[in-house]
Amino acid sequence: MIQKLSSLKLTFYNLILMVFLLGTGVVLSRVYPQVFDAMNKILVIEWLKTAWSETPVPALWFVLLCLSAGLLFVNALCCTLTRQIQTAVRSGRIEKWLFFVLHCLFIMVLVCHGLILVKGHKQSHLSFFPGDGIGFKDRYRIEVSDVVFTDDVQILKMKKKEQRAFMTRENIHPKKNFAQVSLYEDTRLVENKRVIMLSPLRYGSVQVTVTRFVVDPKDGRIGVKMTITDNPLNMLFFVIYGLMILCLGLYIPLIAES
Amino acid sequence: MVENIPGIIVQAMFLIFLIELVCRLAKKYRTAGVARILGIGVCLFGVLYIVFTAKRPPLFGPFEAGSYIILILLLLSAGNRRNTFFLINASVILGILVLQFAHPLGMNEDYYMYNNIWVILFFNLRLTAAGLFVHAAVLYLTYFFDPPDQPKSGHPCLGETGTTQIRTSEAGTTNIGPTDNGSLLKKARVRTLTGAAVYLCSEWSGSLWCLNWFGDSWQWSNGFFKASLLFLLVMLTCHLPPVPGRKRLFRTILGSCPGIFALWMIFFH
Numbered sequence: 267m268i269q270k271l272s273s274l275k276l277t278f279y280n281l282i283l284m285v286f287l288l289g290t291g292v293v294l295s296r297v298y299p300q301v302f303d304a305m306n307k308i309l310v311i312e313w314l315k316t317a318w319s320e321t322p323v324p325a326l327w328f329v330l331l332c333l334s335a336g337l338l339f340v341n342a343l344c345c346t347l348t349r350q351i352q353t354a355v356r357s358g359r360i361e362k363w364l365f366f367v368l369h370c371l372f373i374m375v376l377v378c379h380g381l382i383l384v385k386g387h388k389q390s391h392l393s394f395f396p397g398d399g400i401g402f403k404d405r406y407r408i409e410v411s412d413v414v415f416t417d418d419v420q421i422l423k424m425k426k427k428e429q430r431a432f433m434t435r436e437n438i439h440p441k442k443n444f445a446q447v448s449l450y451e452d453t454r455l456v457e458n459k460r461v462i463m464l465s466p467l468r469y470g471s472v473q474v475t476v477t478r479f480v481v482d483p484k485d486g487r488i489g490v491k492m493t494i495t496d497n498p499l500n501m502l503f504f505v506i507y508g509l510m511i512l513c514l515g516l517y518i519p520l521i522a523e524s
Numbered sequence: 525m526v527e528n529i530p531g532i533i534v535q536a537m538f539l540i541f542l543i544e545l546v547c548r549l550a551k552k553y554r555t556a557g558v559a560r561i562l563g564i565g566v567c568l569f570g571v572l573y574i575v576f577t578a579k580r581p582p583l584f585g586p587f588e589a590g591s592y593i594i595l596i597l598l599l600l601s602a603g604n605r606r607n608t609f610f611l612i613n614a615s616v617i618l619g620i621l622v623l624q625f626a627h628p629l630g631m632n633e634d635y636y637m638y639n640n641i642w643v644i645l646f647f648n649l650r651l652t653a654a655g656l657f658v659h660a661a662v663l664y665l666t667y668f669f670d671p672p673d674q675p676k677s678g679h680p681c682l683g684e685t686g687t688t689q690i691r692t693s694e695a696g697t698t699n700i701g702p703t704d705n706g707s708l709l710k711k712a713r714v715r716t717l718t719g720a721a722v723y724l725c726s727e728w729s730g731s732l733w734c735l736n737w738f739g740d741s742w743q744w745s746n747g748f749f750k751a752s753l754l755f756l757l758v759m760l761t762c763h764l765p766p767v768p769g770r771k772r773l774f775r776t777i778l779g780s781c782p783g784i785f786a787l788w789m790i791f792f793h
Contacts, residue, residue, distance in 0.1 A: 275765045285756050291749040305744040382741065390739070431633060438636035464640055464736040475739040493739035500741055507728055514721045522714045 272344035280337050287331045298324050311384040339376045346370055361520040364513055371510035378503040386497035395482060395489035402494055405452050408474055412446040415479050415488045422481045440464065445476055445490045471498040530587045530629040533570040537563060538621045545614040548607060567595045578631055580638050583647035586627035589790045590620050596655025608670040612662050623791045642733040649726035654786035656719030661783030663712035668776040712779055720758045727751060750789050757781045
């Protein structure tokens with residue numbers, strides 16, 4: 267059984283299946299754009315609970331993709347812990363060990379990818395204007411005391427597609443536009459930061475991200491759209507992912523020479 | 525005039541590489557070599573034009589991507605001696621130029637995020653990886669069209685670890701013959717893996733960009749699926765089972781897939 271689960275044939279045909287499923291995903295993301303928007307707004311596991319009855323085709327596709335990824339995980343795990351480790355021990359050569367470590371790190375990246383789907387907390391596209399606040403995860407609260415946008419406000423009033431042409435480096439100065447955000451943990455102020463685009467507020471695994479600036483159509487006030495996430499796996503994911511690339515980078519010159 | 529510069533650069537490159545291809549077919553290697561050097565000069569000028577005009581490295585779009593990938597293909601072709609390789613290399617470059625002609629030629633619209641290091645790395649490394657994948661495809665095609673006479677010592681075989689490996693008795697030689705074919709395949713595999721490493725660096729940077737912009741390290745989207753597809757195609761070429769892995773046509777098609785898909789993704793995304 268382990269022999270079959272660790273076989274290269276299984277890897278190959280499962281990868282072909284994944285190529286097919288991801289290709290289907292490209293098509294489905296065009297047919298059901300709103301479904302994929304919903305998948306990004308909340309944790310996928312939450313989305314799946316309602317998707318079965320509302321949009322069964324993307325839900326079925328998603329389950330098949332997860333099964334295929336799961337099989338790849340089992341296959342990689344079996345192959346690494348049986349064949350690759352044996353080869354590395356037997357030969358003792360550094361490239362064989364790097365090959366083994368590379369696959370171990372790949373398995374860990376897969377695990378992180380899987381766990382990020384089901385773990386953590388996420389609230390997206392929340393609108394905040396100066397003075398607004400919101401509590402989350404029972405013990406945290408964020409408050410926005412000020413929103414400053416120094417560039418041309420007319421750009422914010424345009425439709426999203428039109429905005430793109432005007433949002434040049436000359437017209438938009440990200441460092442000058444910010445939301446002053448305070449983060450409280452059990453009523454205690456733990457972080458206060460000018461949150462600008464691409465530079466979120468981070469406290470432990472909590473992240474408060476400004477996704478864009480908006481104008482209130484009623485009174486012209488400037489506010490921000492923000493996403494609140496709490497995922498302790500993010501840091502781990504980036505470190506393991508980085509180590510995997512490093513390992514691959516070290517492995518390539520060795521096999522090029524051998 | 526200045527607005528037409530991208531168009532002039534692409535037209536000049538097309539003419540030069542067409543001359544090179546014709547000269548190689550007519551076995552006029554010296555003239556072909558001169559054309560290639562001229563082509564490198566024009567392509568380099570094109571890339572420098574992008575860098576100095578936009579004040580950033582090439583990122584995406586037909587003109588920027590095409591010129592940058594062609595420059596990588598030209599630089600990576602240094603050291604090769606086979607005429608077949610240069611014939612395929614020049615044909616692929618002409619193909620990329622035709623793809624450029626099929627789209628409006630010009631610089632991309634500016635965007636305020638193009639000052640961000642992770643955004644720059646994401647786009648530019650993706651193009652670099654695409655260049656490496658296309659180069660690997662050229663090597664696989666050379667291996668296909670210029671096969672070994674009798675694979676006595678250099679032939680593809682399956683490694684102990686279950687991954688396809690190339691064994692050659694004189695790895696790294698530039699002699700034309702069976703051993704050279706083995707080294708050609710090995711080179712193709714190393715280039716594919718190098719492309720994969722660069723591509724993963726690009727994706728890593730892109731994930732960080734995504735995290736800083738949307739609060740997630742990745743999002744379910746058309747772009748995410750295509751990016752994952754490219755990586756899976758690379759994985760497929762590195763995990764060939766023994767039986768189909770020995771077939772030259774199968775190996776060539778699969779080995780060329782990442783390069784072809786990368787071009788499709790860049791020009792038709």
